[in-house]
Amino acid sequence: MGRNWSFRGCAVTASAILLGCQTALALPQNQGGNDVVALPVPAWVIVDEAGIAATVSPVTGTTNGATTTFNPPPATLLATGTYTLLPSGIATTRTGLAPVATATGKGDAGIFLACDKYQGPGGPFCQPEPGTVLYVGYTYYVTWTPRRFSSGNAKVAVQLTPEDGKGTTSEMFPVSRGFWAWTIDDDFLRLAGRESISVELSLLQDDDTTPADNDAQKHTGPTVYVMYPPPLVPVKSGNGPSVxxxxxxxxxxxxxxxxxxxxxxxxxxxxxxxxxxxxxKVRRRSSGYGVRKSASERVGRGVGGGTFGAPSDKPGPNINIQLTDRDSWSPTGTGSRNVFREEMQRQERQR
Incomplete structure (x- = not known):
């Protein structure tokens, strides 16, 4: 960052305390590839709601004989995780620091690590890394190092060039600013008529005139992918995801x-x-010998001539059955009597 972005006294300290309590949605990139390399405690940047930034430089000292770092970056900026990138259109999984920093407060407010990538792949850009997936509805930080530019008075603008060629350019600002807050709204994809689109980020540098002039120098940066958030990623509203x-x-x-x-x-x-x-009034019906059936339902109720059938509201007549010896039921009977016939006649008379 430029020298004119040094400490701002109590205002910076107060902002650091407030923003340090927030959970960052995106953490700084891993500049060493797939492995996280132990580096000196880096400087970090606080951005307020209006987009005004201040750089915080950690200081190492001794307290009671122990080495202590004062004003270190919040732990969320140094945490590592697993991320999926699309640097060449093919999904690549990488473990390390986050490839992009996201504004977590109102407006442009948030925190990110100061960029110090002077040259090499992606230089002078630090974030977002090539292949990063960005979602509509969020604000992301595009960061670069001012040390890459020879003139401290240079002005730059961020150019967005989608794959369909219909690019847009931001307003111009001093290169020493070191970042640009990019809020992606619905119109970005709606006007393109796409569900997702790749976008090339570039810096247009000009010392004295606007980027539209022919003498503007272009610094090509990373290509990222913009798409709608999946259902499990709620669009940020206010101070964070919707509960x-x-x-x-x-x-x-x-x-x-x-x-x-x-x-x-x-x-x-x-x-x-x-x-x-x-x-x-749907009730379960029991089949067979259920406990809910009455005795008359289980054995039947006498109807008419003593046969068993459907239940009846009116009980049938009493049928008196005389029990005799088995031999007496013979058609011929014993002696001159026909007991079977007599019994049938007796039952007929009772009807």
């Missing part, structure tokens, strides 16, 4: 489980399903 987008599915799942448990309990206990049972 409702996370809580609603959980509440719905709990309610469904409770209703299923209530229905099962009611079916086992009362033989009815709530609501369905109230509307249609």
């Amino acid at each position: 409702i987008a996370i809580a609603v599915p959980v509440v719905v799942a709990v309610v469904v489980l409770l209703l299923a448990g209530l229905c099962f309990w009611s079916w086992r206990r009362h033989g009815t399903v709530p609501i369905v049972g109230a509307l249609g």
Whole structure:
């Protein structure tokens, strides 16, 4: 960063305390490839809501005989993770520091590591790295090192060149600023008529005139991919992701489980399903010898001439059956009597 962006006293310290409590959505890139190399504690930048930035330089000292670093970057800026990049259009997984920094407060407010990449692949840019995926609805920091430019009075503009060739250019500002906050709105993809698009980032440098003049020098930067966020990545609103987008599915799942448990309990206990049972009085029917059947339903109720059939509201007549010896039921009977015929006649008389 330029010298004119040094400490701003108490204002910087207060901003550091406030922003240090926020959780960064994106962390600094790993400049050493796939491995994280131990480096001296780097400087970091605080950006307020209006886009005004201040550089914080950590200082190493001794306290009670122990070496202590004062004003170090927040831990979120130095944490590592696993990220998917598309440097050549093919997904590549990389573990290290984050390839892009995201504004986490209102407006352009946020924090990121100061860029010190003077030359090499991607220089003078630090973030975002080539192949980074950026989502509509977020604000990202495009960072570079001012040391790359010979003139401290140079002015630059960030040029966005999508793959369809319809590029846009930011306003001009001093190169010493070292960053540009890029807010991606819906129009970026809607006007392109695409669900995703690759965009080349460049710096247009001019010492005295506007980038539109022929003497503007172009510094080509990384190519990134802009797309709509997936369903699990809520669009940032206010100070962070929407809690409702996370809580609603959980509440719905709990309610469904409770209703299923209530229905099962009611079916086992009362033989009815709530609501369905109230509307249609649907009850479970037992088959065979169920405990819910009455004695008359299990054995049948006498109807008419003593046969078993469907239940009847009116009981049938009493049928008195006389029990005799098995031999007496012979068609011929014993002696001169026909017991079988006599019994049939007796039953006919009782009707």
